[in-house]
Amino acid sequence: MSHSPLSQSTNAARRIGQFLRRGDQFIWLSGGAMGLAALLIVGLLGLVFVSGFTFFWPYNVVTADRADGTPVLGVITNSQEERLDPAGNVMKAAQTQFKVGARELYGFDFIWIKKAELSNFRVDPEVIAFERQEYGDFYGLLHGIEYKGKPVADAATAWALLQEKRPEARDLAARAKKIQRDAIGEVNAEIQRANLKLKVARRKAAGAALDPAFENPLKESLARNQARYEQLRLEAEALSAQAEEYAAVVGTVDGQRKTVPLAAIVRAFRPNQMSKLEKLGMYFSRAAEFVYGEPRESNTEGGVWPAIFGTVIMTLIMSIVVTPFGVVAAFYLREYAKQGPFVRMVRIAINNLAGVPSIVFGVFGLGFFVYFIGGGIDRMFFPDMLPTPTYGTGGILWASLTLALLTVPVVIVATEESIAAVPRGTREGSLALGASKFQTLVNVVLPASVPGILTGVILAMARGAGEVAPLMITGVVKLAPELPLDGHFPFFHLDRKFMHLGFHIYDVGFQSPNIEAAKPMVFTTTLLLIAIVVILNLFAIRLRDHIRKKYQTGAF
Amino acid sequence: MDTPTQTPSSGRPARSVTVPTGKGQSAPGAVTKISVRDLSLHYGAKQALFDISMDILGNQVTAFIGPSGCGKSTLLRCFNRMNDLVDGVKVRGSVMLSGQDIFAPDLDVIELRKRVGMVFQKSNPFPKSIYENVAYGLRVAGVTDKAVLDETVEKSLRGAALWDEAKDRLQESGLGLSGGQQQRLCIARAIAVQPDIILMDEPCSALDPIATAKVEELIHELKSEYTIIIVTHSMQQAARVSDKTAFFYLGKLIEYADTQTVFMNPANPQTEAYVSGRFG
Numbered sequence: 062m063s064h065s066p067l068s069q070s071t072n073a074a075r076r077i078g079q080f081l082r083r084g085d086q087f088i089w090l091s092g093g094a095m096g097l098a099a100l101l102i103v104g105l106l107g108l109v110f111v112s113g114f115t116f117f118w119p120y121n122v123v124t125a126d127r128a129d130g131t132p133v134l135g136v137i138t139n140s141q142e143e144r145l146d147p148a149g150n151v152m153k154a155a156q157t158q159f160k161v162g163a164r165e166l167y168g169f170d171f172i173w174i175k176k177a178e179l180s181n182f183r184v185d186p187e188v189i190a191f192e193r194q195e196y197g198d199f200y201g202l203l204h205g206i207e208y209k210g211k212p213v214a215d216a217a218t219a220w221a222l223l224q225e226k227r228p229e230a231r232d233l234a235a236r237a238k239k240i241q242r243d244a245i246g247e248v249n250a251e252i253q254r255a256n257l258k259l260k261v262a263r264r265k266a267a268g269a270a271l272d273p274a275f276e277n278p279l280k281e282s283l284a285r286n287q288a289r290y291e292q293l294r295l296e297a298e299a300l301s302a303q304a305e306e307y308a309a310v311v312g313t314v315d316g317q318r319k320t321v322p323l324a325a326i327v328r329a330f331r332p333n334q335m336s337k338l339e340k341l342g343m344y345f346s347r348a349a350e351f352v353y354g355e356p357r358e359s360n361t362e363g364g365v366w367p368a369i370f371g372t373v374i375m376t377l378i379m380s381i382v383v384t385p386f387g388v389v390a391a392f393y394l395r396e397y398a399k400q401g402p403f404v405r406m407v408r409i410a411i412n413n414l415a416g417v418p419s420i421v422f423g424v425f426g427l428g429f430f431v432y433f434i435g436g437g438i439d440r441m442f443f444p445d446m447l448p449t450p451t452y453g454t455g456g457i458l459w460a461s462l463t464l465a466l467l468t469v470p471v472v473i474v475a476t477e478e479s480i481a482a483v484p485r486g487t488r489e490g491s492l493a494l495g496a497s498k499f500q501t502l503v504n505v506v507l508p509a510s511v512p513g514i515l516t517g518v519i520l521a522m523a524r525g526a527g528e529v530a531p532l533m534i535t536g537v538v539k540l541a542p543e544l545p546l547d548g549h550f551p552f553f554h555l556d557r558k559f560m561h562l563g564f565h566i567y568d569v570g571f572q573s574p575n576i577e578a579a580k581p582m583v584f585t586t587t588l589l590l591i592a593i594v595v596i597l598n599l600f601a602i603r604l605r606d607h608i609r610k611k612y613q614t615g616a617f
Numbered sequence: 618m619d620t621p622t623q624t625p626s627s628g629r630p631a632r633s634v635t636v637p638t639g640k641g642q643s644a645p646g647a648v649t650k651i652s653v654r655d656l657s658l659h660y661g662a663k664q665a666l667f668d669i670s671m672d673i674l675g676n677q678v679t680a681f682i683g684p685s686g687c688g689k690s691t692l693l694r695c696f697n698r699m700n701d702l703v704d705g706v707k708v709r710g711s712v713m714l715s716g717q718d719i720f721a722p723d724l725d726v727i728e729l730r731k732r733v734g735m736v737f738q739k740s741n742p743f744p745k746s747i748y749e750n751v752a753y754g755l756r757v758a759g760v761t762d763k764a765v766l767d768e769t770v771e772k773s774l775r776g777a778a779l780w781d782e783a784k785d786r787l788q789e790s791g792l793g794l795s796g797g798q799q800q801r802l803c804i805a806r807a808i809a810v811q812p813d814i815i816l817m818d819e820p821c822s823a824l825d826p827i828a829t830a831k832v833e834e835l836i837h838e839l840k841s842e843y844t845i846i847i848v849t850h851s852m853q854q855a856a857r858v859s860d861k862t863a864f865f866y867l868g869k870l871i872e873y874a875d876t877q878t879v880f881m882n883p884a885n886p887q888t889e890a891y892v893s894g895r896f897g
Binding site for chain 2: 484486487489490491492493494495496497500504505508509
């Protein structure tokens with residue numbers, strides 16, 4: 062059997078050859094790659110979900126004794142196991158992180174304590190937790206209530222009184238704020254307008270006296286508004302002072318005392334007495350505040366409503382601009398332009414545009430939209446406001462246009478593909494009936510390609526909503542005092558700066574003075590951004606399916 | 618038309634152009650509708666039609682037969698200048714439609730296409746409702762009067778023998794119809810603009826025998842009002858529906874005569890070979 066080893070080796074070779082020919086290795090490879098990608102996505106979402114969703118839960122506040130006998134009170138937020146070096150020596154002892162709150166007293170919110178130094182953990186039911194308008198959380202004991210500096214309740218009755226008086230105080234403070242924001246804002250705007258009119262008239266008169274019939278009503282209005290401003294200011298101050306009348310006397314676990322005006326307490330609760338159900342209620346109330354509230358404490362607390370609003374409005378403006386722009390460009394490219402080297406080059410350029418780093422678009426938007434166009438608008442229509450820019454500075458319109466430019470290649474490519482997919486027979490059918498080319502495009506080709514166009518818009522929205530870098534130089538700010546859409550004429554303020562969730566994440570996570578406290582907020586905000594992108598996409602997908610059903614009831 | 622279709626003996630044309638008996642009939646005094654003279658057509662460097670000359674009579678069904686690539690569809694698409702859509706097409710010679718040169722530079726192609734309707738090989742209803750499909754030609758011509766549209770849609774659907782099947786679902790998508798219904802919808806769409814001539818490019822090639830029979834029956838009925846030119850691969854179909862038949866081979870018109878003559882007694886041996894199934 063001299064040929065036996067030979068035939069064995071050829072057998073093995075044949076089997077390998079068969080395996081390769083069947084292409085099994087590629088199935089395994091592509092399946093593995095898909096699995097890995099899915100795992101990464103699930104991991105990312107899981108991390109964000111777990112970190113984001115626990116943020117609102119009111120955990121128990123724990124008391125413990127330190128080695129030197131002083132107690133420590135706070136929420137346990139993290140812990141680290143002991144770390145040994147290769148020789149078995151303790152490199153880093155096991156330690157626990159407490160959120161102790163009362164930043165203004167301690168100078169910090171969080172503290173790491175070695176586990177070995179901690180003993181006698183206990184949960185004191187009397188412990189109160191405040192979420193405050195300023196200085197973050199406070200954990201401690203309630204000693205009493207003061208009214209205008211005089212005690213009106215002791216430790217035993219304080220909690221009930223606090224529950225009764227706090228909503229009133231909050232209400233007063235909110236009214237004061239409303240006056241400051243709305244009424245005073247309106248009066249200010251009127252004063253500004255009158256001043257502007259006077260300024261313009263004086264410049265035109267070039268030193269000559271103004272027509273009293275013109276000047277006097279304006280001056281009167283100025284005086285009237287000044288008086289109204291004074292009156293409103295006093296009213297607001299009175300309300301604020303009244304709101305501050307009641308104050309809680311609280312003490313930390315190590316004996317420091319402090320008074321906190323009830324108006325400054327956003328939430329007061331006794332976490333160690335709360336049932337699971339009450340905690341769940343608190344959880345949802347906090348989550349709702351996060352979504353609908355305004356940011357506090359340099360964005361590390363409170364809500365993100367202005368950022369949600371800004372993100373959605375910006376994405377919508379972007380979609381409204383990018384869709385017609387991209388569709389028209391694609392129709393020209395595909396239907397009217399003479400196909401040749403030039404059009405081929407244009408197409409390559411468009412495809413490459415999709416790969417240009419977004420910050421480059423930001424720089425372009427700043428130079429072109431903000432300085433050139435915005436500056437031009439200011440010089441032409443608002444010369445009297447200068448040197449204060451109106452449109453010549455970053456704003457939601459310019460940011461949206463910049464993003465529209467960034468995402469237009471996506472829409473063009475998708476539209477071109479869907480136009481190309483319209484069957485030739487359908488066009489010919491229309492032309493053969495005496496329709497012009499334009500009529501054919503509008504009546505037959507465009508409706509048939511709407512689902513494809515919407516796919517492009519969906520992709521563009523997904524890309525645009527998550528983009529941050531170009532926005533940072535074209536109109537996004539850390540804290541915008543006003544929303545781009547409000548009740549003041551002209552209601553839609555395209556020149557205003559705005560807040561954006563993507564930038565908010567960056568700002569909260571990496572620019573805030575209190576990073577430990579802000580960290581969970583980063584994940585929660587990320588979760589919200591993902592949710593908004595998903596919701597916007599779902600909306601667009603539903604629209605697309607609806608249109609697809611309408612135009613292509615395709616069963617033969 | 619004043620002549621009923623079921624009386625074959627009446628109204629025979631006086632001219633030598635005759636219709637095979639039992640094949641319906643041509644209208645009295647059939648006149649030349651399309652006159653093709655020395656028509657050559659190039660796709661870029663490739664010549665597709667060689668010096669075609671023929672007269673197509675009004676109110677008759679003329680069939681174009683021949684093997685694939687013989688130029689029959691190309692010629693058909695010359696009549697409504699659909700070939701304009703193809704890049705690099707050059708045409709020489711003339712096609713006169715009722716005495717008007719359709720290649721004249723001042724001719725309005727849109728007007729031409731309204732006079733020369735077309736039904737395609739693959740049914741191509743628009744992704745719109747049945748009603749809108751039929752009304753499309755009128756709408757692009759600027760008709761907005763609802764009453765006119767309604768009337769035309771009904772008349773056209775009746776004309777295409779689709780009214781009874783479609784009248785209750787006019788607002789449903791045309792793409793929801795069966796293949797044969799879709800093709801009849803396309804015919805209804807073509808006759809809605811009231812053309813003189815209907816070009817049919819293998820209208821039954823994608824249909825089953827029953828749907829084919831319906832369309833053929835329809836062709837019979839339509840010819841009293843329209844001049845029909847049909848391109849077909851099926852010689853049986855040509856024999857069944859047409860009055861005159863033209864046989865093309867490699868871009869040349871080999872034989873053009875009464876259908877009966879072409880099938881029973883062809884003058885050209887190539888024609889005979891093709892119609893008897895020996896090649897093609």
